[in-house]
Amino acid sequence: MTTLKDISKHLGLSVTQVSRALNGYSDVNEKTKKRVQDAAAELGYSANLSARSLxxxxxxxxxxxxxxxxxxxxxxxxxxxxxxxSKEFYQRGKQFVLHMLPPGVDPLPAYRQAAASGSFDGFVLIDTRQNDERVALLSKYDVPFVVHGRAEVDPSHAFFDIDNMAVIKQHVAHLAKLGHKRFAMLNGPTGFAYSEYRMMGYRAALEEAGLAFNAAAVIHGPMTEPHGMIATARLFEDHAKRPTALICGNVHLAKGAYTALDAMNLSIPEDVSVSAHDDVLHNLRASAFYPSLTVTRSAFSDSWVKLAETLCDMIDGKQDVPHQVVENSEFIARASTAAPKL
Amino acid sequence: MTTLKDISKHLGLSVTQVSRALNGYSDVNEKTKKRVQDAAAELGYSANLSARSLxxxxxxxxxxxxxxxxxxxxxxxxxxxxxxxSKEFYQRGKQFVLHMLPPGVDPLPAYRQAAASGSFDGFVLIDTRQNDERVALLSKYDVPFVVHGRAEVDPSHAFFDIDNMAVIKQHVAHLAKLGHKRFAMLNGPTGFAYSEYRMMGYRAALEEAGLAFNAAAVIHGPMTEPHGMIATARLFEDHAKRPTALICGNVHLAKGAYTALDAMNLSIPEDVSVSAHDDVLHNLRASAFYPSLTVTRSAFSDSWVKLAETLCDMIDGKQDVPHQVVENSEFIARASTAAPKL
DNA sequence: AGCATTTTCCGAAACGTTTCGGATTTATAC
DNA sequence: GTATAAATCCGAAACGTTTCGGAAAATGCT
Known part of the structure; x- marks a missing residue:
């Protein structure tokens, strides 16, 4: 393993200068900088992270x-x-350590140990619930962390989230404008902040449109295709009270809804308008639905970029950058929504 | 962050003794050992991994x-x-660092840098090709690594693999015994050691059964359901030369084969016997096929246990444990294979 | 008591890097 | 040519841990 000393001996320079050259300091001659970089490449030098960390x-x-x-x-x-x-952190020079616990194990002790050891510069929190205990824990240890979504309604922690209230409002507004009066929504599981935000957006938007909120027409559950199918079937059970507009939490739910509606001989958008939020996952494209799916779109993948960026900024002590980012979603009307039948 | 020095000052001991006490050395009095441990707990001490690593x-x-x-x-x-x-390494006290490169990037430079930096105690290699350059690279740097599968036909590196020759031999033997004479196989992509091993097993087993090898009846390709469907359709195009037995590299291929055969009005096992190798993936269960699928079975998940175990043994310098493990697969005859029609 | 052993402890060096403060060289201005 | 400023370099200390070699204290044996 080549060290700074090896390079310094090889070039007749001091260890200091070699280090500074490689780290791009301004007080080292451009020529020597190049010399050092070449030598480093030649000798296959790569910094010992432990030493640097220390x-x-x-x-x-x-x-x-x-x-x-x-x-x-x-x-x-x-x-x-x-x-x-992993990709984003790698590109920012951070090592991404993945701790996968055995199924069913409470992750909190693992968080506590990791935080106490001080071996990690930062944490990423995903699938956060409302008032997530991990947020309290990491705050106590005063270690940087960044949250995907928000763990509270008005959080003090760094996060990246989409404007989930606005998302649902866009759906409702679009559908209300088309003339729909009977709405239904397939939401995510209860307890997650995004579900609550969407619920708030749903109620607010209905009120704004002068429509009554019907609690029975909102079903919470896992955002999967099977659940979408089952939940849709349940929503349309009662012929008398069938909704004409169905808003789905994501495209998987929508996929299930399509199947269920088809099975019930209801056609989209003639009998029912369907729209969904699209996270732009690779394995299920909203544009490939038939009829093509009306969506609000925010690429899931944008999150990683922002989360990594924010966490790295926090670690590097950049104060002037915003640590709380709320992204807006694009609304794309397609063929799955239309005016309701009279 | 409390350090050894803090504890040593707190107890009036030397840093050396504190270190040795915490690491359970025998040349420290039991009483002081306890004293040190208590103090460490009290002060919330946790070793600085960077310093230790250094x-x-x-x-x-x-x-x-x-x-x-x-x-x-x-x-x-x-x-x-x-x-x-991740799970396996975590349980063995190692940090699992995931380096995901942007799509299409040659991973070799990343390997070189990681190996040269000396920051990693060990590497896991998956999806290895025959004579994989990564094996040569890591061998050169003399850093422990373990391979899923084998990168060469008679490798010198540590690996965990299943006996792919024997796998296919079991399929052929079973089907030949049932009376099949016209075989076909959906193999994995060329260039991977397991595909080659399976090919070898296929040829050897056919010869053993006194049957001719037909190159056109083996299709190499990605082990996915769509490819299984397309490849099967191609294999059964020519009505005159239709095989009666189809061996699939994994259950996804088999799934595609089922669909294609159904579309061609060929029934399993009356018209065609189908069998496959089952990696026991959670998202596609061989026993849930209809008709239920005859398989050789080796749980994919066993690999991680063995790979992690082996790599940790190598890192800790255990010499007496075997670093090359070949697991045998269990053969399970189910309803998808039967004697061919006359 | 004197000596040998064992037990228990400690000082100092080492790992490879960054960084502080200052030293040396080179360029600029008069 | 000299004084001053700028550019370029370097020695030494520090980070927190482990470990080598040996020292001190306790114990055992005659």
Whole structure:
């Protein structure tokens, strides 16, 4: 393993200058800078991270800790999460440590230990619930962390989120303008901040449109295709009270809804208008639906970029950058929504 | 962050003794050992991993480096790979660092840099090709690594693999015994060691059964359901030369084969016997096929346990444990194979 | 008591990097 | 040519841990 000393001996320079040359300091001659870089490349030098960590106090490690029950239908997005984060951190020079716990294990002790050891520069929190205890824990240890979504309604922590209230408002407004009066929504599971935000947006938008809110027409549950199918079937059970507009939390739910509606001989958009929020996952494209699906769109993958960027900024002590980012979603009207039949 | 020095001052001991006490050395009095441990707990001490790494030369980090084009149909197994490895290493006290490269990027430079930096105690290699350059690279740097599958026909590196020759031999033997004479096989992509091993097993088993090998009846390609469908359709195009037995590289291929055969009005097992190798992935269960699928079975998840175990043994310098493990697969005859029609 | 052993402890060096303060060289101005 | 400023370099200390070699204290043996 080549060290700075090796390079310094090889070039007749001091270790100091070699270090400064490689780290791009301004007080080293451009010529020697190049010489050093060439020598480093030639000797295959790569900095020893432990040594660097020791003196800088930063380990260069960030981590994601999760319970390992990732074998469900959300597989694909989980893989995108993990690989997306890894990729982003890698490009920013951080090592991404993945801690997958055995299924069903409470992750909190693992978080506590990781935080106490001080071995990690930062944490990424995903799948956060409202008032998530992990937020309190990491705050106590005063270690940087960034949250996907928001853990509270008015959080003090760094986060990246989409404007979930606005998302649903766009759907309702679009459908109300088309003339719909009987709405239904397939929301995510209760307890997650995004579900609550969407619920708030739903109620507010209905009120704004002068429509009554019907609690029975909102079903909370996992955002999967099977659940979308089952829940849709339940929503349309009672012929008398059938909604004419169905808003789905994501495209998987919408996919299930399509199947269920088809099975019930209801056509889209003639009998029912369907719209959804589209996270732009690779394995299910909203534009490939038939009829093509009206959506609000915010690429899931944007999150990783922002989350990584924010966390790195926090670690590097940049104060002037915003640590709370709310992204807006684009509304795309397609063929799955139309005016209701009279 | 409390350090050894803090504890030593607090107790009036030397840093040396505190270190040795915490690491359970025998040359420290039991009484002081307890005193030190209590003080450590009281002060919330947790060893600085960077400092330890620097002197021991072991970082406690193991890594998996991959090109990030994981958005294809193999998603689920990739997630199982990653989460499985992470879990196993975590339980063995190693930090699992995931390096996901942007899609299409040559991973070799990343491997070189990671190996040269000496920051990692070990590497896990998956999706290895025959004579994989990564094996040569890591061998050169003399850093421990373990391979899923084998990168050469008679490798010198540590690996965990299933006996792919025997796998196919079991299929052929079973089907030949039932009376089949016209075989076909959907194999994995060329260039991968397991595909080659399976090919060897296929040829050897046919010869053993006194049957001729027909090159046109073997199709190499991605082990996905769509490819299984397309390849099967092609194999059964020519009515005159239709095989009566089809061996599939995995259950996804088999799934595609089922669909294609159904579309061609060929029934299983009356017209065609189908069997496959089953990696026991969570998202597609062989026993849930209709008719239920005859398989050789080796749980993919066993690999992570063995790979992690082996790599940790190598890192800790255990010489007496076997570093090359070939697992046998269980053969399970089910309803998808039967004697051919006369 | 004197000596040998064992037990228990400690000082100092080392790991590879960054960084502080200052030293040396080179360029600029008069 | 000299004084001053700028550019370029370097020695030494520090980060927190482990470990080598040996020292001190306790114990055992005659």
């Amino acid at each position: 003196v800088t106090g930063k380990s260069g490690l960030v981590t994601l800790i999760r319970a390992g029950d990732l074998t469900g239908p959300a597989d694909a997005s989980n893989l995108e999460t993990i690989s997306g984060l | 002197v021991t030369g072991k970082s406690g980090l193991v890594t998996l480096i991959r090109a990030g084009d994981l958005t294809g149909p193999a998603d689920a197994s990739n997630l199982e790979t990653i989460s499985g490895l």
